[in-house]
Amino acid sequence: MKKTGWFILFCALFLTVNLWILSKGDIGLIKTYPFKSLGQITALLGTVLISFEFFLAARLKFMENWFGGLDKVYHAHRLVGGSGFALIIYHPLFLIVNALPNIKAAMNFVLPSSILSYDYGILAFYTMFVLIFLTFYVKLPYHIWKISHIFMGVPLVFMLMHMLFISSDISNYMPLRYWILGISFLSLAAYIYKRFLYTRFGPRYEYIITQVRQVESVTEIVMKPVWKKLEYQAGQFAFISFENKWLSREKHPFTIASSPDDETLRFAIKSLGDYTNKLEVVRAGDKVAVFGPYGQFGEKANTTLKDQVWIAGGIGVTPFLSLAKYLSVRGNTGNITVYYCVKNMNEAMYAEELSRATANPKFKILNFCSDVDGRINAETIVKQSGDPKDKLILLCGPGGMTSALSQDFENRYHVPRRNIIFEEFSFLGT
Template sequence: MIPDSRALIFTLAAVSFLLVNLELPADSRLTLGAFSLGSGVTALSLMAAAAVLGARWQWVETAFGGLDRAYRTHKWLGIWALVFASAHLMFKADGDGWTKAAMFALDPAVARLARQSGFVALMLLVLLALNRNIPYSVWRWWHKLAGPALLVVVFHALSIKSPIALVSPAGVWLAALCGLGLAAAVYKLLLYPLMSRHAAYEIVAVEHGPSAVHLDLRPLGQPIRFEAGQFAFLSLSEDGLREPHPFTIASGSRQDGRIQFVIRALGDYTQRLVSRARTGMHADLYAPFGRFERLPDSRCEIWIGGGVGISPFVAWLTDAGARDFDRVSLFYFCSPGRDFPDIDSLRGQADARGAAFFPIKGGGADPAFGHALDALVFANPPATIDISFCGPKALLQAVRTRMKESGIPAGNIRYEIFEFR
């Protein structure tokens, strides 16, 4: 079962508060002091869990059904960690009859600095994660402070006088989570470039479109093995383009190891990449990631790609080992004059594999989309229709509305999260 963000946060908070209350006298468990202490333990637990999810470990991606979902949960863990840290800061974690001792003795001034700097660092990290106007390069380097911030908060937890002993259930809970979180932070900060799955490539072809670019890269050594529909973190060996950035692979797996991307200028980093990409550039690819794959037993497949969200479906179309395209209907949502890949090219690829193709230029409310979807529902029982989606949130909501109107079960859509930040 794939963990849900809300369920994971609730579970971590519930366990933290429960274990904290076991350490307190019964008559002080419903006080503001107990609430403050529980909030502090919960905030630290959430920060440690966020560090684990941010390490890009394969077992974490598998557990969450894709790195995109792990990153979404990672963001919400950080937000709620700030909420509980704020509650912890507002009230004094103290009560009558508490037996308190510090796990690790620090100078009171140093302990106070650790508490305050940890809270400020967490607040800045969450604000950075939520502010989409911050340049990606700035956001990425600030985000690297998540590991050191976790270490500072751990020092704070060890240095304060608390009723939680290291050998108590709450102490063991914190030690296990923080130990795993710190290990994940060290791995991501120092070891990831050395131990992760990556390979060197060279750009051999560049095709520019309206505010977009199509890149074709060949491996300089052992290529990365991937499945159609997965994504990679691309880092070009050029100043200003070295930050690894996630892009969906827009090609199927090939024997020569070549790999393709379709990238649109949507932010400061992608604008630089689109304008500066040229043949001969070298790149490092960290891959593969993602669990966005075709359903093997679907009777009617509807693929919906919005803008560059068409990339995984291009990969599925060009996957040499794939079949059963006669049951596929591909919808391509694009703004007039901004179709890249262009409509004619996609129509040719779809026709070559025997898939139906529907270019939609009016967004999710376009009558052409509704009419085509109604025709598919008329020809197939709604329960047998499976929808795969990749595109902006607004389009996803419009598609869900159309599904409801057409009688397609809400659970018959699966999607790749279009944006990490």
């Protein structure tokens, strides 16, 4: 299922190319007018990619299944959106070259004129340029960037108007017209759902905070459901929005630290940025909107009978708190070795909680302090836990740690890629 999303995208692009070729009565026209042809096909493929970009941003459950987790969906969103825009840049570029040496005709693709259908295209291009520029080249604070990204619907609307009114292959050949307009209108629907309907009609659960605990830079929040309990798997995460006058209502992703068997929901959030630094203001009694669950981090760990190695770096321990509590009681699992990596034991605030899992003899907990033991590496883990080739390896922690360990396990110890599980949380803010 993990590759289904890419396969569907490839099929959509393949279909587009074929419909475009069919739209040419005479295929020789493509060779006769190469720049015009390139201008057309880049526009069509760019449109399909940008439409997919909006599907990928809508937090649709089936998309998560198609790509293997919401982090992979957002990774694809960035890749597909960027590629789509790069192709869209070449659309006017090739048409300009095609129009040369007629400067007047060429300028119609650059500056607004009296031709409405062209003007919509030009407006779509420039508004998209500004928004992509802010994403790729300007390091804006998250909440400001997020506002700028909300306006992504504007170029999409201009793009649709351009396609509706332009006199080209998409107006002459109906199958191509219905395909391109259909996929574009669907992407507009995905945008409207995410922007205006998700908060009300998305997978929303009302909770109320019952307990807040502050331990150094970590805020631990426990909440109970107002009506219906969120059903989730151990290791998943949710987007949460606090109803607190000192906090914005932005939704932020946090891993669930409680077990699916618990009646309450628990999050352990480290102060790492503008938003998380303010979380100390939340109080018992505050209402919380919880959106989810998302993620497939614990999916294999919850079901496999293989031996497992879990490596937690700092606050990356949160999904393992959920998994350990759940699997130590309920799980029919292989042997599980947990490495809890911290700077020193003062930072190992969940060491005691993790050690409770050892009530189940299949669990082994090893605290690893970088002050004493140095940086954790694959070699150390292999020495202590044996050949990792047939084990399931779960990694959660700082990006540098997870990428270094996953590469080591894959390249040096030949652990199949599918058996190394980690999530790229940096993509989830989108």
